[in-house]
Amino acid sequence: MTTSIKLTPPLSDKDISDLRSGDRITISGVLYTARDAAHKRLVELLSKGEKLPFDLKGQIIYYVGPTPAKPGIVIGAAGPTTSYRMDPYTIPLLAGGLKGMIGKGHRSPEVKKAMEKYKAVYFAAVGGAGALLAKHITKSEIIAFEDLGPEAIRKIEVRNFPAIVVNDLYGNDLYEEGIKKYKR
């Protein structure tokens, strides 16, 4: 990818406010994985006032359910899943300090508004490039909800994981901009 901004979670408000829709970023450090079923449980824990399996503050959640790792490799294919399915669960997580989400596809107007309010951004990774993205993952460990199989929460370590800013704090949406530019 072309020149990109390097990010290492936990992210601060300043890190977030510097980002603009369309920016290429690469992430090195820790990400947490969660999909629909894990989100449902996280939100249930929050509503009961219980402790989450990891501290949300400044962190990035990657919406992914990897394939099982072949012996000798860290993780199987690990590309992003479609994000709108997480929309119903996202706002409480943002309120809890979550700073970034990586997925693919559009977010709801409510989630976009909440991102501005709680100072968080939404990144897209290359959808369907699971084999390629897995090369940027150097460690993977299940930390919660093992019974959910591919939907368990994993703590993963990434190196130069490529993504692109879709929604920033200023109401921009890369998907809408792109269409405006190329529609005829």
Added chain:
Amino acid sequence: MNPSPIVMTRKLHADVITDEVARLCMEANFDLGEDVLRALREALEKEESSIGKEILGLLMENAEIARTQRVPMCQDTGFAVVFLELGQDLSIVGGDLTEAINEGIRQGYREGYLRKSIVGHPFARVNTRDNTPAVIHTEIVPGDRLKITVAPKGGGSENMSTLAMLRPADGKEGVKRFVVRSVQEAGANACPPLVVGVGLGGTFEKAAYLSKKALIRRLGEGNTDPELHHLEEELLEEINNLGIGPLGFGGRVTALAVHIESYPCHITGLPVAVNLNCHAARHKEVTL
């Protein structure tokens, strides 16, 4: 004393079906078809947006990693959709056909380290842990062969698929509007560039079936009916004018192809189904 005529039926053992289905599950997930790769290369030439070009390049690189290292190209290794063309003179021996296929799915998803993405009940949502059951579509055809096509179908694009029972008065224009709107609403969610399968006519379920069947046609092969082929090309152009582009970041190439399959329909209706397939347009077949 009725001497029964001697009929020689060809026999096929269920175990052979299991082995082949297992192999096809893995091949489909590791090895993107040459027709899709060619379409991606052509898309790269047409694409004007720089990010669009970059994405197309990454998708080809991803396919190459998957093929050479025998890992799935995408983490969503799909619902195992299986199309059968079963010759009426073939006899399956040594087991139950449906179970033979499901056993093949079980083995293929285990041995290939593919993701198990099926939950046993739509509400309870407990993973079946072996990616079964398959969705099996069977057509009985003349002859004594069995053709099996395994088409793992990802959720991202499946979830954006649509069906409408249009009025006859809506005509070709109505069909076009519905197809283009379906792609527009899917936007980035379905991992474009897409293969757009359109089922036209028939009944409610027939249209849906045809739209899925349209996805396993080789890219580059148009409908044999010139009028429908023309419609495929018109739709492709309109879809690509939407500007959604590779993965929705804006660009010239939103779809690689539009495939229409049609069937006669009732005097009162004009069913149309749109089944979207992402760029991971996976299917492998064998004839036994």
